[in-house]
Amino acid sequence: MLYLYHKEAAKPQLTLLGDEHRYIFKVRRHKVDDTLYLRNLEDGLLHRYTVTYLDKRSVILELQESTTHDIKAKNNLHIGWCIIDPKSVEKVLPTLNEMGVDKITFFYCKRSQKSFKLDFKRLEKILLNSSQQSGRSEMMILEKAEDLTSFLEDNPNAKMLNFSESNFIGTTKVETIVIGCEGGFHEEEVALFDAENIVGFDTPLVLKSESAVCGVAGKILL
Numbered sequence: 001m002l003y004l005y006h007k008e009a010a011k012p013q014l015t016l017l018g019d020e021h022r023y024i025f026k027v028r029r030h031k032v033d034d035t036l037y038l039r040n041l042e043d044g045l046l047h048r049y050t051v052t053y054l055d056k057r058s059v060i061l062e063l064q065e066s067t068t069h070d071i072k073a074k075n076n077l078h079i080g081w082c083i084i085d086p087k088s089v090e091k092v093l094p095t096l097n098e099m100g101v102d103k104i105t106f107f108y109c110k111r112s113q114k115s116f117k118l119d120f121k122r123l124e125k126i127l128l129n130s131s132q133q134s135g136r137s138e139m140m141i142l143e144k145a146e147d148l149t150s151f152l153e154d155n156p157n158a159k160m161l162n163f164s165e166s167n168f169i170g171t172t173k174v175e176t177i178v179i180g181c182e183g184g185f186h187e188e189e190v191a192l193f194d195a196e197n198i199v200g201f202d203t204p205l206v207l208k209s210e211s212a213v214c215g216v217a218g219k220i221l222l
Contacts (some may be wrong), residue, residue: 002135009038073100082109094130164200
């Protein structure tokens with residue numbers, strides 16, 4: 001873990017209790033005078049603290065220094081993702097976060113199962129843990145749109161990941177892309193995009209939605 005997330009990081013003094021204390025005391029086995037790095041994932045700063053007090057219930061940290069240290073992908077990527085099984089989303093979300101995806105906007109497509117409901121608080125917790133492990137300095141943004149049409153109103157330059165014989169991911173500039181659910185896009189949804197804004201993979205294999213999302217992120221960001 002490259003740093004510890006704390007929403008109040010930047011304050012001159014912090015007291016850690018509960019899970020945060022347990023992590024410092026039992027997992028990392030820190031002791032007095034050890035150095036810890038914290039982020040609040042809002043100010044872009046890395047805060048260096050020293051452990052000044054530690055017992056079986058609490059840890060007190062004193063701020064020593066705050067420095068600018070941005071860690072993020074070189075390119076920007078916003079994914080519009082048709083809602084799939086939340087378990088599949090949760091499985092690949094840390095990977096997408098580590099690759100540097102800026103934002104994911106979820107919405108129901110015509111072939112999405114409307115019974116699938118995303119727990120955004122749970123997803124944000126997954127992102128926090130992933131960011132601490134990868135060193136990412138800014139939180140990925142998670143949003144929800146009503147449908148594909150609404151998404152395109154806010155993102156008119158978005159590409160669609162679908163089947164294409166010549167326009168492939170990696171050979172064209174992509175900053176915003178829409179990725180379908182199991183079963184792909186409905187004909188009415190495909191018709192919302194001009195042919196030049198539909199991109200695909202140079203492969204005969206059919207990918208699951210979560211595999212396609214990771215493939216796109218890898219091609220564009222790494």
